[in-house]
Amino acid sequence: MNRHAIVSTRIGDLTLVAAGNALAGVYFPHHWVKPAPSTLGEQVEPTGPVITEAARQLDEYLAGERTGFDLPIVLRGDAFQRRVWAALTELEYGETTTYGEIAARLGETAQAVGKAVGQNPLSIxxxxxxxxxxxxxxxxxxxxxxxxxxxxxxxxxxxTRLF
Structure with a gap:
């Protein structure tokens, strides 16, 4: 059963969605592709192990104290979306790529990759x-x-330090 909480961060409020013992969503207030309200579950206080830990790690990341996340996650998407999202997780902190570069690796179009990237449920x-x-x-x-x-x-x- 899903539940969600809104947490304040240095870049504004984020909605964190927990599914069981895993993080299922990180959404901005005006997120492009909003999840169906029924998938958010009940709104709860920002407590509980999943939401508390996700909020802590996001705060550390946004303060420049963390370069990655160690959170149990659950991804809901089709096979292609999950391939694209997996490619995103391979990017190191500070590394960038283009939609075209991911598309070439996956044998897809940049537009298809862009659509999947835009539907990423776990921003940041x-x-x-x-x-x-x-x-x-x-x-x-x-x-x-x-x-x-x-x-x-x-x-x-x-x-910059890597070069």
Whole structure:
């Protein structure tokens, strides 16, 4: 049975969805592809092990104190979406790619990859903010381009040190 809580972060409120003992969703207030309200479950206080731990790790990440997440997750999507989301999890902190590069690896079109990226239910945890448009241009993000730029800037110092 799903449940959700709204937590405040330095980039605004996030809705965290727990399914059993796993994190099933991280959504911005004006998320592009909103989940059906029935999939969120009951709204609860931001307590309980899954939501508390997800909120803690997100706070640490947004403060620049964490470069990855160690959370049990559950992904609901079709096989293609899960392939794209798996490709996103392979991106290291501070690493970026393009929709076209993922598409070439998966033998798909950039548009199909873009659609799957846009339906990522675990924003930030599955790092869709690390995907850029052709030639590295900043393109759409479920949380808005200002948040995407914030997340990329947050990770930039690590990426710069790698070169």
């Amino acid at each position: 945890v599955i790092p869709c903010h690390r995907v850029l448009g052709k030639n590295g241009s900043l393109t759409g993000y479920a949380g808005g381009l200002k948040r995407k730029q914030f997340l990329l800037d947050l990770e930039e110092p690590v990426a």
